[in-house]
Amino acid sequence: xIKFIPISxxxxxxxxxxxxxxxLIIEVSSxxxxxxIILALIIIFLGLSTLILNRTTIIPGDKPKKLVKEGIFRxxxxxxxxGDLLLVIGFSLLFKTLIGFFIxxxxxxxxxxxxIPIEEKILExxxxxxxxxxxKNVKRWGIF
Numbered sequence: 001x002i003k004f005i006p007i008s009x010x011x012x013x014x015x016x017x018x019x020x021x022x023x024l025i026i027e028v029s030s031x032x033x034x035x036x037i038i039l040a041l042i043i044i045f046l047g048l049s050t051l052i053l054n055r056t057t058i059i060p061g062d063k064p065k066k067l068v069k070e071g072i073f074r075x076x077x078x079x080x081x082x083g084d085l086l087l088v089i090g091f092s093l094l095f096k097t098l099i100g101f102f103i104x105x106x107x108x109x110x111x112x113x114x115x116i117p118i119e120e121k122i123l124e125x126x127x128x129x130x131x132x133x134x135x136k137n138v139k140r141w142g143i144f
Contacts, residue, residue: 006060006081006115013088013103020099033093040086046072047079060119067127069134076142077135081111116140 048058050071056064058080072079088107092100123131 006084006111009107009110010084010087013100013107014091016103017088017091017095017097017100020103021095021097024098026096026098028093028096030094030096033090033095036086036090036093040083040090042083043072043079043086044083047083060115061122063122063126067123067130067134069138074138077138077140078111078116079142081116082141085111112140 050068050073051058054066054068054070056066056068076082085104085108088100088104092098092104120131120135127134
C-alpha cells in the first residue's frame with residue numbers, strides 16, 4: 001500500500017489544485033509558480049538519479065539495497081518528497097489558488113506522519129546504526 005500513497009496523492013493533489021483554481025483566488029505571478037515547479041523537478045530528478053546510480057530502490061516502502069548518503073541526500077533525507085511538496089505549492093501559485101496550499105499542508109502531514117515513518121523503520125531495521133547516525137546528521141526535510 002505504501003508504494004502507491006506518495007505518487008497517488010501527488011497526482012490527486014495537483015488535480016484538485018487544478019480543479020480548485022476558480023476558488024480562493026490569490027494575486028500572484030504565475031512565473032513564481034513556474035520557477036518553483038522547475039526547482040521541484042530538479043530536486044526530484046537529483047533524488048531519483050542518485051538512487052538509480054546507487055542501484056537501490058526508488059519504490060516507496062521497498063527494502064533498499066544501499067543507504068544513499070551522497071549527492072542531494074547529504075543535505076536532505078527525503079528530497080523526492082520535498083520536491084513533490086514543492087510541486088503542489090508551485091502548481092498552487094501557477095493556478096493562483098489557495099486550495100493547493102491547503103492540500104500541500106495535508107500532503108505534508110501524510111508524508112511526515114505516515115509514509116516517512118514507515119520508510120524510516122525499514123531503513124533502521126536494514127542499516128541499523130549507520131542509518132541512526134545518518135538521521136542525526138541530516139534533517140528529514142532539509143531544514144527540520
